[in-house]
Amino acid sequence: MEEPTSPDDVLGHAAIRRGVAPVRVATGEHCANRVMFKQFLQAEAVDVLQLDACRVAGVTENVAILLLAARFGVPVCPHADGVGLCEVVQHLAMFDYVAVSGSVQDRVIEYIDHLHEHFVDPVTVRDGRYAAPTAPGMSAELRSESLAAHRYPDGPVWRNVRNADV
Numbered sequence: 001m002e003e004p005t006s007p008d009d010v011l012g013h014a015a016i017r018r019g020v021a022p023v024r025v026a027t028g029e030h031c032a033n034r035v036m037f038k039q040f041l042q043a044e045a046v047d048v049l050q051l052d053a054c055r056v057a058g059v060t061e062n063v064a065i066l067l068l069a070a071r072f073g074v075p076v077c078p079h080a081d082g083v084g085l086c087e088v089v090q091h092l093a094m095f096d097y098v099a100v101s102g103s104v105q106d107r108v109i110e111y112i113d114h115l116h117e118h119f120v121d122p123v124t125v126r127d128g129r130y131a132a133p134t135a136p137g138m139s140a141e142l143r144s145e146s147l148a149a150h151r152y153p154d155g156p157v158w159r160n161v162r163n164a165d166v
Contacts, residue, residue, distance in 0.1 A: 002050070003027045008036065013045035026050050029079035033057065034064045041072040052079040053088045059138075062092050070100045080110040086123040087116070087139035090130045118146035 001023055005012040007030035017025040024047035031037055032055055040046045049069045053062055069076045076096055078089040086109075093109050101107070109130055116122035120141040124131040133139055150157050 001025050003029070007031070010036075010039045010043050010045050013040065014043040017045055017047065024048055026077065028052070030055070034061055034068060037065050037068055041068055041074060046074060049074050049076045050079045051076055051089075051092070052082075052085070053092050054082070054085060063095070066092065066096050066100050075101070075106040077108045078110070081112045083115050084119065084140050084142075086111055086130075087119050087121070090123050090133050091138055093130065094132055118142055 001016075001020060004016045004020075004025060004027075007027060013025060013027055025045070026048035027040065027046050028037060028050040029052045031040070031052070034056070037049065037051075040049075049065070051062065051065050051069075056062055056065065066076055076093075078085075078093055080086045080089045089109055093107070096107070097104060111123075111125060111130070119139060120143055121133070121135040121137070121139040123133075123139065149155050152158050
């Protein structure tokens, strides 16, 4: 069950989790920092942690959350349904596999198949699995052509929108 109540209601999630067991409760894509995740984990309010790599403050915060989840024995299944999230979470999921959990057991990553063409190093999926990234960095660099085309208000995409409204 994904986020069955307000995303910041730790005690509500804990009560729901107890009430629906053995159905697992997943939450976290709206959490902004390791303190919120710590509270969810300490309150035993989550079975599957859905970390949003771009909502929290950078790589260090992501690593801290992965380590907290490992400490509490809760699998991390990153949220990735936004522009560039697939590109970013592939690195964190690889770090989780290589340096934290050592397993793909009980782990999944969302995949949304759109807008990858705007990235210099887009995510690659083979046989239903994310392929390990091969380029350095976080794969979040946008193509210069995409930035120019979507620059507001003078990029061609916006000019076409304004002309269609006239």
